[in-house]
Amino acid sequence: MNPKHKHILRTFLTGSLRLAEFAVTNVCIAKCTFCAIWKQTPKVFVAKEKALLAIDKLADLGVSHITLTGGEPLMHPNIIAFVSKCTSRNIYNTVLDAAPSLITDDRLDLLDEAGNDMISISFDSEDPKVLEESRQIPHIMRDVEDAVKRIKRTRIKSMASILIWNNNHDQMEKVFAKATDMGFDLISISYPTFSESVVYPLGGEGISLSRDLVIKSLESIIELKKRKRYPIVNSRVSMENIIRYLKDPSTVRYECLGGSRVMFVDWFCEVRPCMQLPQVLGNILTMTKDDFETVPCNKCNMSWYRDFSTFFYGVKSFPVYWESIASSKGFF
Ligand code: SF4
Numbered sequence: 122m123n124p125k126h127k128h129i130l131r132t133f134l135t136g137s138l139r140l141a142e143f144a145v146t147n148v149c150i151a152k153c154t155f156c157a158i159w160k161q162t163p164k165v166f167v168a169k170e171k172a173l174l175a176i177d178k179l180a181d182l183g184v185s186h187i188t189l190t191g192g193e194p195l196m197h198p199n200i201i202a203f204v205s206k207c208t209s210r211n212i213y214n215t216v217l218d219a220a221p222s223l224i225t226d227d228r229l230d231l232l233d234e235a236g237n238d239m240i241s242i243s244f245d246s247e248d249p250k251v252l253e254e255s256r257q258i259p260h261i262m263r264d265v266e267d268a269v270k271r272i273k274r275t276r277i278k279s280m281a282s283i284l285i286w287n288n289n290h291d292q293m294e295k296v297f298a299k300a301t302d303m304g305f306d307l308i309s310i311s312y313p314t315f316s317e318s319v320v321y322p323l324g325g326e327g328i329s330l331s332r333d334l335v336i337k338s339l340e341s342i343i344e345l346k347k348r349k350r351y352p353i354v355n356s357r358v359s360m361e362n363i364i365r366y367l368k369d370p371s372t373v374r375y376e377c378l379g380g381s382r383v384m385f386v387d388w389f390c391e392v393r394p395c396m397q398l399p400q401v402l403g404n405i406l407t408m409t410k411d412d413f414e415t416v417p418c419n420k421c422n423m424s425w426y427r428d429f430s431t432f433f434y435g436v437k438s439f440p441v442y443w444e445s446i447a448s449s450k451g452f453f
Pocket of ligand 1: 421423426
């Protein structure tokens with residue numbers, strides 16, 4: 122077990138484990154049909170010194186897993202310093218990426234040296250034209266293929282981040298097959314979510330699926346994970362929980378722990394329970410443990426928050442731990 126995994130285990134066993142998404146900029150190259158962040162003004166990059174202090178503070182508060190996101194985090198001039206800071210605090214770190222042309226050889230080497238654990242690339246269709254249109258980035262399929270190949274020569278894992286949307290909900294197997302053929306180590310599924318958040322608006326025509334269609338898609342994914350053993354990190358338990366939520370929110374087995382165990386930190390270092398909710402819990406630079414929410418929430422089906430929350434329910438979480446250990450392909 123490497124030091125970061127040990128650290129996650131230690132914070133988990135001592136009850137202090139938390140996970141954070143840290144959006145280091147709202148600038149993005151992609152113009153996705155289901156995300157409006159690229160339209161935001163003014164354009165903001167978190168200041169380097171502030172972000173480094175924020176990561177230290179997150180570590181002090183038990184955060185052992187950070188997803189560096191944006192916008193496009195690779196456009197931040199100090200992204201390597203942020204990854205390095207995470208590593209120096211034993212924090213497992215993932216960098217999200219929507220524009221794989223930014224994964225240049227030089228940047229990849231620096232990320233590897235800094236101890237980046239995973240690069241998660243948006244990948245929503247096996248069809249180059251559809252992918253290009255949904256992200257509004259020319260030649261993106263070629264760039265994804267090239268990036269995944271080059272990531273293979275480093276210690277960094279690659280993950281295909283696949284959103285269930287209008288174009289792929291009934292043909293997930295084709296998308297999974299393409300992702301694995303291309304050499305992605307892991308696959309993560311994002312559930313379609315609408316958000317009118319001031320900080321992170323999500324939605325749009327591209328994800329205007331009925332609940333029934335999302336349920337069918339999730340059922341097909343659970344089946345494919347079981348039958349074809351695709352390396353999908355979302356646990357079956359969590360996907361079934363989302364199906365319950367979509368059928369009748371009052372029947373979920375695991376509520377969301379946004380604001381207590383999982384959180385969203387924006388480019389001003391303000392902490393919210395998630396991207397969805399407007400309330401600010403505080404600025405991470407001045408927050409204490411007492412500022413975190415303790416009331417579980419069940420207002421939406423956002424993947425990252427809901428999936429990780431299932432790990433914090435004691436005995437009820439045993440099936441999640443078991444699945445994660447058995448597949449050796451859990452989130453960590
Ligand atoms: S359920 Fe949705 S709205 Fe509520 S905290 Fe979780 S991600 Fe946020």
